[in-house]
Amino acid sequence: MSDSIALNKANWDERAPLHAASAEYATAAFIDDPRHLSDVVRFDLPLLGDICGLRGVHLQCHIGTDTLSLARLGAQMTGLDFSPAALAQARALAQQCGVPIAYVESELYHATEVLPRAAFDLVYTGIGALCWLPSIDAWARTVSELLKPGGRLFIREGHPMLWALNEDCEHALSVELPYFEREAPQVWDDDRTYVQTNVSLKATVTHEWNHGLGEIISALLAHGLDITGLVEHQSIPWDALPGQMVSDANGEYRLKEAPWRLPLTYTLQAVKRST
Template sequence: MGERAGPGDGAVANRAWWDERVPIHLASDYYDLDEFLAEPDVLRAFETAEVGDVNGARLLHLQCHIGLDTLSWAHRGATVTGLDFSGPAVDAAEALAAELALPARFVTADVYDAADVLAGETFDIVYTGIGALNWLPDVERWAGVVARLLAPGGFLYLAEIHPVQDVLDDESGSTFDLDYFDIGPIIWEEEGSYADPDAETDANVTVEYHHTLGSVVSAVAGAGLCLEFLHEHDCVPTQRFDTLVRGDDNLYRFPAGTPRVPLLYSLRASKP
């Protein structure tokens, strides 16, 4: 576990971390660009089922990183815009879109500035993928931005790491190590990346933020969006705990017959 951070914003340190890791991620087996270029669809089955048909829909992906999820939605027929605060990540996403000949627009901006940068443009779907909200200090402000970006009748779809993961021990994921209601922000200092733990890196400090499930749902409702569903899932894309077992769908779960906790959650909320 990292150290508890002070009240300062970690955006500068976090942006440096992500900027440096773009070439590492492009070269990694984790992202496996050769496979992606052959078949550009990395979305999880529950995501595509819960979002539904996107053909012709205007979709905005917030915090899109190198754009694999964004381009997967484009491959499925959506008219996509990806937004990320890392310039190198946006450059990489644009290069991948060109190589795949997929129509996609990518914008470099902080997520909190998205509505202003996009100058009042609205979308049918605002999508936020796994591992995004932990980089944002203010989830209520985020939800307000999402509401501004949605067209009437449009919806937010969020798939995210379940916050209960933050309080469990790293080895088994079966015991509570921290207070769910009193975590962070947390400063981490680690070399490498989740995509390549052995990579040599210089920008190694990040600040992450814990948002309870209740705080996220309340922020979405407080922004005037109508919750359609909240689902909890027993799977996760990475081996977060040593005991997790990889399945045929490339997602990790607790071994069969053992007690489980939710590892991901998803929600959909519409704008009246």
């Protein structure tokens, strides 16, 4: 295991129980209401369409709220993550909800060592996932290897232009971080996570990478997928730029002033070629 993966895994193992207990992930709502869906999945329902009966895999599934939501929409879901602590929370939630979901522990690039190749109708990736991967080409190859011919990739993700901004700058959009993928990671040292908690993390160092939108599209094309949809959004489901954003009734945040200046997220769809 690389140093980056080991550091990130230790960090996410600590985050998992804090996230499962948080109001932001709303696990109690999933248990109390069999129709409840995650905000992320609900946002993209118009683009996601009917997935009933599809065999799907959710890569980097974390504690499984999006995975569970997709299963509630009728897909036969598998979740994959490198954090055993996150998977323990995901399995417990699925069991409490009475929804059969297979959860598998693996680093993403080794997914085809634990999952069947060319077996899935749908590969899904939720928001805030790609920044933890050093190579977008290796990610695209893995997606292609998992999909059946004609199978679909569906991803909503933070926009790489957003990731290039200094989030601590409260009065301007200040581009200070890499937009394009670089071999060296961005190294962060922070004892906080993004949910409300009084607990400080002990595994504080993490490594992240940005990937330009062109790099993502080019990698998918190179590995046999055709782009069928790309929508850039002016909203994101957290306060990504504190001091510059306002939330709406659905929990999505937008720039207070001139939101048309910056894409915050995007939804990308691609289909694996038959040949």
